[in-house]
């Protein structure tokens with residue numbers, strides 16, 4: 263697998279405790295929307311038992327100029343170094359990896375079930391599909407505790423307004439802790455919520471990604487609804 267040294271361009275806060283890091287895309291770096299990179303810090307100021315490498319989905323869409331990853335800024339050596347990294351600093355990306363990518367047959371709908379920082383590959387896939395005007399019917403169910411926590415909420419909601427093939431369903435599970443207004447769904451993603459937007463649950467291909475506990479919960483809902491084969495998952499181990 264090719265390995266690239268990439269330079270940080272800038273970083274920004276995209277939700278509470280969540281940052282995006284934009285890197286220069288090196289010549290010849292080719293990837294599919296939804297793939298991930300192993301990101302290694304070069305000579306970091308500190309390290310810990312988990313080491314200097316983490317897997318990150320590429321949240322950028324391939325048509326975009328930058329490579330971008332996004333992460334929850336927990337208090338680990340890797341993330342402390344990332345948080346204080348100056349523009350121009352290089353990291354190594356071993357990429358692309360993974361097969362969490364949109365299927366080719368546009369007549370089969372795609373349903374994404376995601377939560378929290380699991381949204382990163384979904385942003386990439388949705389923006390790429392919209393940019394290239396793919397004709398797939400696509401639904402995204404995106405769960406967070408509150409809007410303040412929801413990375414890329416605007417990116418995903420705005421595309422919804424201009425694309426009839428694309429439906430965005432955001433849901434918040436702890437609105438009582440939010441100071442923002444929310445007009446979308448509330449509560450965890452459930453079979454009943456899916457049925458509000460999908461007539462026949464057995465038709466689509468499902469893409470589930472996020473922390474392992476969420477992936478398991480979503481898989482169980484689908485299995486109980488009679489969906490078995492058409493489920494693709496990406497587990498963010500480490501959460």
Ligand SMILES: Cc1cc2nc3c(=O)[nH]c(=O)nc-3n(C[C@H](O)[C@H](O)[C@H](O)COP(=O)(O)OP(=O)(O)OC[C@H]3O[C@@H](n4cnc5c(N)ncnc54)[C@H](O)[C@@H]3O)c2cc1C
Nearest residue numbers: 312316317318319332333334336338340382498499500501
């Ligand atoms: C294919 C793939 C794609 C991924 N994509 C992304 C992505 O786009 N964005 C992203 O953020 N992550 C992604 N991850 C997960 C990522 O690789 C890291 O595992 C994750 O960010 C945790 O790193 P860390 O430095 O915070 O914790 P680590 O130092 O790696 O610690 C991991 C272990 O310590 C525990 N731990 C550490 N700190 C805390 C804490 N504060 N509270 C509770 N438990 C803690 C964890 O539960 C875990 O058991 C992906 C993983 C995979 C496999």
